[in-house]
Amino acid sequence: MKKKALITGITGQDGSYLAEHLLSLGYEVHGLVRRVALEQPESRLSRLQGVLGQIQIQPANLDSYASIFHVFSKQQFDECYHLAAQSFVAESFADGFSTMATNINGTHYVLAALRELQPKCRYYFAGSSEMFGKVRQTPQQETTPFHPRSPYGISKVAGFHLTMNYREAYGMFCCNGILFNHESPRRGFEFVTRKITSGLARIKRGLASELRLGNLEAKRDWGHARDYVKAMHLMLQQPSPDDYVIATGEAHSVREFCELAFSEAGFDYRNYVKKDESVYRPAEVDLLIGDASKAHAALKWRPTVDFTGLVKEMVHSDLATISPVAKDDVAVVSAI
């Protein structure tokens, strides 16, 4: 019997890699997608191009308990990966209310519907290293206290505790992944890594002359999303549910990312990267670096792509694919 999985957020970077991974393992894969995304399949479903014929789309909206309940009332799933969220930290400062509503209620709706209709379904929650925020311990582990620094981080702490509470109160198989930053050529353009590699490609093509960035000194533990989705799957194959940090154990600054990316294209970043105070966050997370030794031991999980490999892959992908765009589009991207 084929195992059946539901992925919320299947249209995103992680959702698309996870769908490919589960299909390669012989799963029947379903993806929860907002109706509005189905109206613009070329752009909204672009990351799923390679697998669209092999997955089943379930229209539903995270803001509606009824629509989520409906999906779980039609189909039984063995595993549910809850990845959907408003995941851009800066946007959560701009509109904390909608980030909190979607991320907290959406997670609660999925858990509540599962409890009601399919309590045996194994559940994965996409927790985040942003939960550590103003870090109390370095490197961060599963036991490091949380101190979130944004509405996004706060919403993820709430989701983490909801997930743990459903495990403890109702005996459900619920796992939290505490994933550190993970990137790829499929990363959204608003996140700093893709902003750098896509901005660099525009500069290389003569479409832009500079790249405006915020805090260059922030340090992140950056891994490859394709590696990280494998850890999500492994968590749900264990004998009992638990929480795991997923990270490379190496931190680099935004400045180092720029330096390596620009030099890969034959440029000196100092000639192109300009500081833009408007991109600074009201509260910053200065340093994130994870200790994934629990995942190494229990899941036998290890990252396969290092920082240099990740930066080079992203640079070359954008150099190969970024096509000339209208000046207006350039302005929109560089304003994020």
Ligand code: G4F
């Ligand atoms: O790429 P970022 O926007 O990612 P951030 O805030 O670390 O969050 C990402 O990773 C989390 C895991 O820890 C996820 F939970 C979350 O959903 C998301 O995927 O920013 C990285 C750093 C920040 O310190 C930011 O201040 O880069 C700094 N930065 C400097 N200039 C910039 C910019 N970030 C963005 N997005 N744009 C800039 O121009």
